Amino acid sequence: MQNRGHDVTVLTGLPNYPEGEIFEGYGIFKNRKQVINGVKIIRSILLPRGKGSGIRLFANYYSFAFFASIKAFFLGLNNRFDAVIVHEPSPITQYYPALLINKIWKTPVYFWVMDLWPESLSIAGGVKNKFVLNYYTNVIKKFYENAEKILITSKGFRGAINEKGNFDDKIVYFPNWAEDAISEGNKNFPIPELPEGFKVMFAGNIGEAQDLDSIMKAALELKDKKHIQFILVGDGRKMPFVKDFVDHNNLNDTISIMGRFPVEAMSSFFDKADVMLVTLKDDPIFNLTVPAKLQAYMSASKPIVAMLNGEGSENIIDAECGFTVPAGDYVGLSETILKASSLSADELRVVGENSRAYYERYFKMSACISNLESIISK
Incomplete structure (x- = not known):
């Protein structure tokens, strides 16, 4: 996108996967801002995922959502973005900063869904608590409602997404590519x-x-x-x-x-x-x-x-x-x-x-x- 003349900013977190600790060379005061191939990289504070236990993953997901939303607010003050793309292999909580920019500045959000929630939380994450699953069902439904378009990497996702509401007119097949x-x-x-x-x-x-x-x-x-x-x-x-x-x-x-x-x-x-x-x-x-x-x-x-x-x-x-x-x-x-x-x-x-x-x-x-x-x- 950058090479085609678009001005691209990436809001992401401090790298900590899969080891669970912040990578060497990064930290609260290290490499929070970078430029890679012309793309501006902004790295939000987060709590590292540790060994991937439930509590640490919860803290990891929501600390990024909280601190990245604060960062998104100030980015939005200085830059009127034309579009926000949420890249979502997992978790869905990374949608929150985009939601804030959309609510304040009406910037359209394109939700690139690579992982279905709460299904993935239940199957890959082992979460069986109905209260938790119902909570995330409602959260993802609100994200789908908010999105300008829902981009899916697999055609099979369409039915699972439409089970949560009538989103068919928003859904666009958009597969992965190879680097x-x-x-x-x-x-x-x-x-x-x-x-x-x-x-x-x-x-x-x-x-x-x-x-x-x-x-x-x-x-x-x-x-x-x-x-x-x-x-x-x-x-x-x-x-x-x-x-x-x-x-x-x-x-x-x-x-x-x-x-x-x-x-x-x-x-x-x-x-x-x-x-x-x-x-x-x-x-x-x-x-x-x-x-x-x-x-x-x-x-x-x-x-x-x-x-x-x-x-x-x-x-x-x-x-x-x-x-x-x-x-x-x-x-x-x-x-x-x-x-x-x-x-x-x-x-x-x-x-x-x-x-x-x-x-x-x-x-x-x-x-x-x-x-x-x-x-x-x-």
Whole structure:
């Protein structure tokens, strides 16, 4: 957006995910204001999420909402913004600063929904209290009512949103795209040496939604197939579980935990993988979700192995760019990976080319940004 002549300001928080502590180099008096590629970055104070317990997450979410709203008020005094885009992978409380700007200065808000609430709070967060869930149902309904447009990353979100009110005329399908740093990135970016064998790579958030339990069970099924190597690139709340599972089941020979790397390294990692792995838990909310990593995998011309339901699986089948098994089917996943490992390099290359062709048609960044400009200009 900035490169196309728009004046962009980002209001965000002090970085603290996933470790739960404020990153080195940032703080109340450090790097609260930055300019990155011409974009003005304003970082609000917040309480770090710690180990992700309920109380700490609550404090993290609402401290950002409170302090960012104060910051938004003063930003609005000095800048009459034409539009506010709320980027919402989770939580919904980050809508509050945008709500304040809308109420005071009538600035239209475009709500980019990547995570359904309160469904996600119940399923991924484990919250079952009906009072809490009803409270957030009412909160999200007010946000939908306030938004100029509701942008959805998955077509399946439409029904879930309309269950909370008649918002159909506001809803616009607006999918994720892949970073240019991945699709056009440096394949020689320095990364650690990877093990020899058929490399099955999972890249991205290692959290509850990604069903690491089933991935680990599939790896255990393939424990004796030493030529199949699982490569995990990323970090998240489930990483302690993953490390314990690997150690307890003596899987260090077939599972490599690489840790977190900058997006610039992803092109190099992806290039060295034979297939890319995408998974989501078997749950109604996740059946409506298209994981953002799917577009990244496609942009890198990689064959995809998927253990998920719904629209994400349908995209892979439609594109003929990989292999899918139902969510939670770890036995089927292990069998599919074993089958994929028997394919020739030429067969895998054709599947990877299908991935790239589908990405070019539906998920290319330049086309998505043009679409966003069109949505806002209306």
